[in-house]
Amino acid sequence: MGKILKMPSATTAPQDVSREDAATFDVLRQMREDILCCVLKPDQRLRFGELRDRYDTSVGTLREALSHLVSEGLARTEAGRGFSVAPISLADFLDLSELRVYLETRTLADAIRHGTDAWEAEIVGSHFLLAKLNAPRQDDPVAIKREWGKRHKRFHDALVATCTSPWSLHFRSELFDQARRYHWLTMIHARSRRRNEHLELRDAVLARDVDLACGLIEKHIRTTVAQAASEVPGLTMTAPKRKKA
Amino acid sequence: MGKILKMPSATTAPQDVSREDAATFDVLRQMREDILCCVLKPDQRLRFGELRDRYDTSVGTLREALSHLVSEGLARTEAGRGFSVAPISLADFLDLSELRVYLETRTLADAIRHGTDAWEAEIVGSHFLLAKLNAPRQDDPVAIKREWGKRHKRFHDALVATCTSPWSLHFRSELFDQARRYHWLTMIHARSRRRNEHLELRDAVLARDVDLACGLIEKHIRTTVAQAASEVPGLTMTAPKRKKA
DNA sequence: GTTTCGAAAGTTTTCGAAGATTTGCTGCGG
DNA sequence: CCGCAGCAAATCTTCGAAAACTTTCGAAAC
Numbered sequence A, B: 001m002g003k004i005l006k007m008p009s010a011t012t013a014p015q016d017v018s019r020e021d022a023a024t025f026d027v028l029r030q031m032r033e034d035i036l037c038c039v040l041k042p043d044q045r046l047r048f049g050e051l052r053d054r055y056d057t058s059v060g061t062l063r064e065a066l067s068h069l070v071s072e073g074l075a076r077t078e079a080g081r082g083f084s085v086a087p088i089s090l091a092d093f094l095d096l097s098e099l100r101v102y103l104e105t106r107t108l109a110d111a112i113r114h115g116t117d118a119w120e121a122e123i124v125g126s127h128f129l130l131a132k133l134n135a136p137r138q139d140d141p142v143a144i145k146r147e148w149g150k151r152h153k154r155f156h157d158a159l160v161a162t163c164t165s166p167w168s169l170h171f172r173s174e175l176f177d178q179a180r181r182y183h184w185l186t187m188i189h190a191r192s193r194r195r196n197e198h199l200e201l202r203d204a205v206l207a208r209d210v211d212l213a214c215g216l217i218e219k220h221i222r223t224t225v226a227q228a229a230s231e232v233p234g235l236t237m238t239a240p241k242r243k244k245a
Numbered sequence C: 001g002t003t004t005c006g007a008a009a010g011t012t013t014t015c016g017a018a019g020a021t022t023t024g025c026t027g028c029g030g
Numbered sequence D: 001c002c003g004c005a006g007c008a009a010a011t012c013t014t015c016g017a018a019a020a021c022t023t024t025c026g027a028a029a030c
Helices: A023-036 A048-055 A059-071 A090-113 A117-131 A142-159 A166-189 A197-206 A210-231 B023-036 B048-055 B059-071 B090-113 B117-131 B142-159 B166-189 B197-206 B210-231
Strands: A075-077 A083-085 B075-077 B083-085
Touching: A023 A048, A023 A059, A023 A166, A048 A059, A059 A075, A059 A083, A059 B059, A090 A166, A090 A210, A090 B166, A117 A142, A117 A197, A142 A166, A142 A197, A166 A210, A166 B090, A166 B166, A197 A210, B023 B048, B023 B059, B023 B166, B048 B059, B059 B075, B059 B083, B090 B166, B090 B210, B117 B142, B117 B197, B142 B166, B142 B197, B166 B210, B197 B210
Parallel strands: none
Antiparallel strands: A075 A083, B075 B083
16 A cells, blocks of 8 residues: 555556656656745755655655756755755846846747748647636636646747757756746736737747847846846845844 | 774764765765766766766665766666766767857856955966966876866866856856866877966956956867867767667 | 567666754753 | 753665566577
């Protein structure tokens, strides 16, 4: 009891969800999602006891996943004091957004120049999925917000998919995830009164207009930063210190 | 027997080597160094049996360290097939160097603008240490090359130490390490007939000449790429495929 | 001669527990 | 009343072995 991991074996399809590291990778992805959606709150201590219950896995597996998250900047670890969720701050958001502007425009420009038919198709498709769920409100259920976040990421990934620089794509992806944490807070606390920026972006990209597209995505990023900075409470103050002032 | 990890406990200084995760972090650092210096060769399979002997630690600890290395792009892992050292290629070197030019100039420019006395002191000091070991040759012992690599990194870290963008510094550091792998090969195969680029760089930075310093570091990077591309054998061919052609 | 199947060997992956460290609490002394 | 030493509880860290998977090798069938 307690663990029913293995299916009857013969009945599972050969190309099931088996891709990637299965258990460890699964836990990693779940934890990352939970941090990005602030289910695990910034600065929250991550005790193995609770984590073991929540993700139903062993300490070793958790440790491996946490190790990954530390490298990605989503968690911290110190000496013999265990792990905790990485803190957030306005300064951090400003800093990462600044770099994002460069990486997003760089990768987007390159992707447009190397765009293919399949690339255009995925952009159209992912935008369609995103548009169907447009603008989640404060009072929407969490499941909706999560789904929107997923589709939002898929759309933006599609835009730069044909970029020829793996390293640029890698860092862009990491920063995009980092930004998702702040976007989540914005979705919760602020009213999203943005217009169809994604539609404009899609059309500019499909028209292969590098300058226009890069300008739009830059504005897209900066607008989000400004909105978060002005409307999200608790972002301007630093992480809660426990000892003294 | 087998393991004598713990000191008599009371005699060890409170601020000994205790900083950071001790065991895990130690193994991580050792493995990273070994990959950077190509002791663990590109594409080499990393079997736990051998790793256990080499680093004298358990599977769990190794797995945690490897997890880190995967995030840093120094190792790969696939499904249930274990870990291997990340491959190298000329295309990869060109790609990461291109990004490096941006990140090094960006961080350097910012660091110069925010430079302090302590920053200048560390630059002077680390350059002195580097100059004392200048230009390791092909036939120098490995220990010398390792030490040079260490001092080289320390000098370049010192240059950008006062940069105010943590994310830029983080990515710059990762790419610098990546580049170290290729520098190592260059040290082994090619004759380093470069002149005092580090000295010029130091003086330009201390003179707070942003444009000159950024130009120098850009040339520094591009020259190394060109040298490696033309003189290092085996870099132009892709990783050895095992199955068929 | 080639292919397919199955068993054995080699590796990886996962787990639970023992060892070590930190944290929290209690009581004594200043 | 505050501070500190010492003990107890909680927590993290490390380890070795069992379970699951992949690969290899050899024999039988085509």
